[in-house]
Each structure stands twice: as structure tokens, then as C-alpha cells.
Amino acid sequence: MYATDFRMTHQRRLILEELKKVKTHPTADEIYVIVRKTMPRISLGTVYRNLEILSAMGLIIKIEGFGNQRRFDGNTNKHYHIRCIKCGKIDDLPEDAITNIEVDHNKIKGYSIYNHEIQLSGICEQCHNAK
């Protein structure tokens, strides 16, 4: 699938840096637009490949499950997301918004659990006001 040793190319570093800079949760195409300002000849395929590799390396987070388009998050601290069902915007939840969750591994027979994701959905302030 991937190589076992990775090289930090200019393209890879730029994608990583730009993703760490923004507070949004951009799609591959949005990242493509951003990095082309610095590196106009970069290809969309390279962006896709590097996002995949960076998330496999644990340097960024791949967000699937909000609409059809994959999104990426430069913040690798464990946190949850909320999505506006009108405009599709994704925001981070404050750390203390969800508490007390308990996952009983014994109740889930046959699986070894690796991770859990929580995704809220609602309507954001702008969309509420625009209504």
C-alpha cells in the first residue's frame, strides 16, 4: 500500500503546514487551491496521495462521514466535530461539551475496539440567522 519509509518532500511539507495553519476542515480540493498559491504546479493527485499518507502517519486526521466529501483536520488532538446541516460547515467541539461517555468493551462481542468518533449535527448561527 504505502512505502515503509517516507520522505519529507516540499509538496508534503507544504500540505502539512497549510493544514496546520487553518482552523477549518478543508476538502482535498480546497487544500489544492491553497497550496497552489505557493506551488502552482502541484497536482491534485499529489495532494490526494499526501493527505492519505499524512493521515496514515498520524500527522493529520481524515474525516469521513459528513456528507460525501472527505475532509482533513490538522489538529490531531482527540476532539469531536459538529456539522451544520444547512451549509455543511464543520466546527470543533469544545473538549468539555461531551462528557461521561462509557464504552463497555465486553458488551461488544467479537470486536477489538480501536477508536470511536462522535459527530453532532445541527444548525449554525449564520444559517439560523439567515433563515
Add this chain to the structure above:
Amino acid sequence: MYATDFRMTHQRRLILEELKKVKTHPTADEIYVIVRKTMPRISLGTVYRNLEILSAMGLIIKIEGFGNQRRFDGNTNKHYHIRCIKCGKIDDLPEDAITNIEVDHNKIKGYSIYNHEIQLSGICEQCHNAK
């Protein structure tokens, strides 16, 4: 987007019935394969349109966020899912597997919350044994 009155066509009813029958969480394409056994001339576009409408009607659940492909669930009771990261299979979690979750709406500024989803990931028994 959709019409305001819906007609229960043969195609729509069949898709709904087959989805209620299975315990899996099929993709549109898998449902297409199933319903063609009964209705060979049904088109994939019809399957997509009806799955969209049925989920808008609340008769089925649309599952996004596990891999790239949309899946559907005939079980409309509130429940969570777990996905095997090796084979992609999705199972329902037992009701009591996740407890005590508290969402503090006041901590989430600007949003009115409509829903929350929880998705676990892990390795299923078959994949664990196959290793």
C-alpha cells in the same frame, strides 16, 4: 428537492421491504443487486432516488462516514454502529454498549443541536482470526 406527496410505487416498496429484511448495512449497489432478483428491469438510478427519499421520509437510515460509500439501514431505532477497519463490515452495537453520554448544549455555542452519531471502529472476529 423532493415532491411533497409521495407515492408508494412497486419499486419503492420493494426497496424498503428488502432493506427491512436484511441485518446488514448494504450500499446502494448491493440493494440494486438484491431487488433485481424480484424486479430485473429496475434501474440503479431508481434505487438511489428511492433510498434518498425513504431516508428523508424517516423510513430508513442513511449511514455516511464509514469509508467512501454510503450505506443504508432498515432499522430506524436509535442505535450506533461499529465498523471493521480490515473488511469494512458494519455491525449494530448493543443498546447498552455505550452509556452515560452527556452532551452539554450550552457548551456548544452558536449551534442548535439536532442529532448525534457515534461510530466505533475495530477489528472483527473473522479478520482477527484470519490474521
Add this chain to the structure above:
DNA sequence: GTCGTTGCAAAGATTTTGCAGCGGC
């Protein structure tokens, strides 16, 4: 009879991939 729905096929959207040359280490 009205108008929502269908099958078909083409288009759209997103993501992946083959390849030859390039460039990190």
C-alpha cells in the same frame, strides 16, 4: 387527468492510478 416516478443513458463529482522522469536521503 395530474403529476410524481421510472428506465435509460449520459453527465457530474470525487478519488485513484500508470508511467516516465525527478529528487530526497
Add this chain to the structure above:
DNA sequence: GCCGCTGCAAAATCTTTGCAACGAC
């Protein structure tokens, strides 16, 4: 210098849509 990586372009995958005929109510 090796071998992972890139740009390019084509292909693959998944989903949506225009249209004329059809069928539910």
C-alpha cells in the same frame, strides 16, 4: 544511486440528472 515521489492524464468509482413514457391516486 536507490527507490519513493511528482506531474500529468486517463481511468475508476460512486452518485446525480435530463427526458420521454408510465402509473399511482
